[in-house]
Amino acid sequence: QKEVEQDPGPLSVPEGAIVSLNCTYSNSAFQYFMWYRQYSRKGPELLMYTYSSGNKEDGRFTAQVDKSSKYISLFIRDSQPSDSATYLCAMSDVSYNTDKLIFGTGTRLQVFP
Amino acid sequence: GAVVSQHPSWVICKSGTSVKIECRSLDFQATTMFWYRQFPKQSLMLMATSNEGSKATYEQGVEKDKFLINHASLTLSTLTVTSAHPEDSSFYICSATSPYSFGSREQYFGPGTRLTVT
Numbered sequence: 344q345k346e347v348e349q350d351p352g353p354l355s356v357p358e359g360a361i362v363s364l365n366c367t368y369s370n371s372a373f374q375y376f377m378w379y380r381q382y383s384r385k386g387p388e389l390l391m392y393t394y395s396s397g398n399k400e401d402g403r404f405t406a407q408v409d410k411s412s413k414y415i416s417l418f419i420r421d422s423q424p425s426d427s428a429t430y431l432c433a434m435s436d437v438s439y440n441t442d443k444l445i446f447g448t449g450t451r452l453q454v455f456p
Numbered sequence: 457g458a459v460v461s462q463h464p465s466w467v468i469c470k471s472g473t474s475v476k477i478e479c480r481s482l483d484f485q486a487t488t489m490f491w492y493r494q495f496p497k498q499s500l501m502l503m504a505t506s507n508e509g510s511k512a513t514y515e516q517g518v519e520k521d522k523f524l525i526n527h528a529s530l531t532l533s534t535l536t537v538t539s540a541h542p543e544d545s546s547f548y549i550c551s552a553t554s555p556y557s558f559g560s561r562e563q564y565f566g567p568g569t570r571l572t573v574t
Contacts, residue, residue, distance in 0.1 A: 351497060370564070379565075386460070386549050431499065444494030444563065445489075446499040 346370050347445030349432055358402065358456050362419040366447045373434040373445075376408050378417045381429045382448065390430075391417070406451035422454045459483055460552050462566035469540055470574055477535045477569045479550030485530035486552035490563060491523075496548040506533055540573045547571075 349366045356362055364378075375394055379387035393399045396410045405418040415434075419426055429449040459482040469475045479489060488507050492500040502542050504525050505511035512525035524536040533552075537544055551563035 347499075350497075384547075384568065384570070386462075386551070386567045388565065389562060392562065404546050443505065444500075446501075448497065448499045 345384075345437050347432065347434060347447040351448050351452055353451040353453055355453045355455065356422055358422060358454055360420055360422050360454070362422050362426070362452060362454075364417040364419075364430050364432075364450050364452070367414060367417075368416050368432075368434055368445075370436070370445075371410075371413070372436040375435045375445065376406070376415050377433040378404075378406055379431045379433060379446075381418075382432060383428075385429055419452075422452075424454050424456055427452055427454050458554060458564040459565075460486075460550065460566040461565050462548075462569050464569060464574075465567060466570045468572045468574060471541055474536055474538045475540055475571060477501075477532045477537075477550075477571075479535070479552070479566055481486045481531045481552045481554070481564070484552075484554040484556075487530075488553045489527060489533040490532075491525060491535050492549045492551070493548060494507055500549060503535075503559055520556055531557045537571065540571070545573045547572055547574055 347368045371430040372439045377392040380390050381387040393406050395396050396408045398450045401405045403420045406418040428453045431449040432447040459471050461480045463478045464491050485555050491503045503518045504512040504514045506525050506527040508530045514520045529534040549568040551565040
């Protein structure tokens with residue numbers, strides 16, 4: 344079983360739709376949860392990070408963490424064609440200086456006009 | 457701010473040759489740099505972690521004699537793939553953390569280097 348599971352998609356939605364992207368994980372030591380966006384043939388860029396459980400909102404993006412279910416989500420409101428990219432979740436445990444990021448496989452999102 | 461560049465963006469080499477990939481932090485001093493490889497439709501796999509002036513720490517299963525990492529300065533790390541073979545063809549991405557990063561969780565990624573070994 345992989346430490347982090349993510350549906351690869353592709354997920355195709357019309358412009359303006361609400362998008363829900365999800366990851367599940369198995370390691371209960373994970374405390375930090377990140378979402379990265381990766382455009383084709385480019386490096387990932389950090390969208391949001393959260394610590395432990397709860398919600399975090401940044402503009403059209405909302406990240407949710409449910410540690411009891413080992414489940415995290417990223418919601419995109421009013422999706423735009425420019426949101427078309429691969430979204431990767433990443434996680435790390437509590438060790439501050441020596442931890443590493445464990446990535447999901449990424450979900451490819453397509454937003455059509 | 458926090459821009460990371462990689463050079464080259466794409467390289468083709470013949471089997472048995474070596475190729476060097478550079479990773480630079482352009483506007484900050486990188487406390488730590490990471491090297492990943494990414495196969496199509498797969499996640500980023502960490503290969504090694506490096507700190508300036510010290511030996512890189514390789515992940516289990518990564519051959520350190522094949523993937524040589526040199527972190528000569530606070531703004532430059534290089535990955536040399538020695539005696540490359542077709543199975544080494546992949547997308548190699550570096551990342552870096554700055555002194556202001558939230559630990560290694562806040563990594564700034566380069567644009568990646570596509571290596572094709574023929």
